[in-house]
Amino acid sequence: GHLGGTQTLEGRGAGDLGHREGPLARRPAGRSPRALVRERAGVSRAGAPKTPAPVAYPATITEARRPSQSVAEKYLEKYLRSRGWPLSVVERHGLEVVVDTTGSLRVRHPYRVPNSGGGWRVAYYQDRDLGASRVKWLSPRGASPVPYNLESLEREDLAGVVVCEGPADTITAELALEGLERVAVVGVPGSGAWRAEWGRLLDGLRVVIAADNDPAGEKLAATVRASVRTPVALVRWSRGDLTETALEEGLAVVREVLLAGLSEQVTEEQRTLEESVRLLLEVFPEAREVIA
Numbered sequence: 001g002h003l004g005g006t007q008t009l010e011g012r013g014a015g016d017l018g019h020r021e022g023p024l025a026r027r028p029a030g031r032s033p034r035a036l037v038r039e040r041a042g043v044s045r046a047g048a049p050k051t052p053a054p055v056a057y058p059a060t061i062t063e064a065r066r067p068s069q070s071v072a073e074k075y076l077e078k079y080l081r082s083r084g085w086p087l088s089v090v091e092r093h094g095l096e097v098v099v100d101t102t103g104s105l106r107v108r109h110p111y112r113v114p115n116s117g118g119g120w121r122v123a124y125y126q127d128r129d130l131g132a133s134r135v136k137w138l139s140p141r142g143a144s145p146v147p148y149n150l151e152s153l154e155r156e157d158l159a160g161v162v163v164c165e166g167p168a169d170t171i172t173a174e175l176a177l178e179g180l181e182r183v184a185v186v187g188v189p190g191s192g193a194w195r196a197e198w199g200r201l202l203d204g205l206r207v208v209i210a211a212d213n214d215p216a217g218e219k220l221a222a223t224v225r226a227s228v229r230t231p232v233a234l235v236r237w238s239r240g241d242l243t244e245t246a247l248e249e250g251l252a253v254v255r256e257v258l259l260a261g262l263s264e265q266v267t268e269e270q271r272t273l274e275e276s277v278r279l280l281l282e283v284f285p286e287a288r289e290v291i292a
Contacts, residue, residue: 065099072097079107084247109167111146113284148187158271160206160262169242176254191216199227206265207232212241233261
């Protein structure tokens, strides 16, 4: 449907999503997200889990060849320029350069899940090739996909979630929405990778699906919609996808489109930090670890 005009950027619809300097950009005093993860996972102060459920991730998650530091830095700089991203993205999203089985360089985007110890560990990844490879993205064999950037869901008074197709669009959308502390951005590792149980992470919130302008993107939108009990908004791009639109027209245009989509939602529900942590550990129980 129609996404509305720029007035939604200043109106009640999008304006109540919380800027950093606003009253909604707050954390619970004296309690870190990490402590809440431990608490909700049933971990005692002594560190012993009440219900241990160990898990083994595929060895391919941690095993990878790396190039020299100078080669890696040049390749990362090239990748950042091609996406229009600042250097801060490397640390924020844990990007690194690896060497694939053919000897080609790729940029690794790690997908993390929470563990009961209060941290995050890599459970999946996608490696991006900048050359002429027929396979642009490589994923580990034997690993089940998880959503990208789940860390963004761990925030106080969560009100909205933007669902993107792939890690690149997720990072660009997060940059476009910088300053909105109550909006999370997550990505799906492929148009057919969404799982019905992930819909629980979105239920009751304002949800915008920012998929590509192609049949695969429409399929993803339909799948996400079917897994969520509350209505969702689908936004379309003037270019092929979100990142292409940002490169051609600027982050401000992407921000306007996403905020307009969020403004279409009428729900007033907010999710506390405790609720977000509990949901993450329930939806991804395989992330629980035995703590020595």
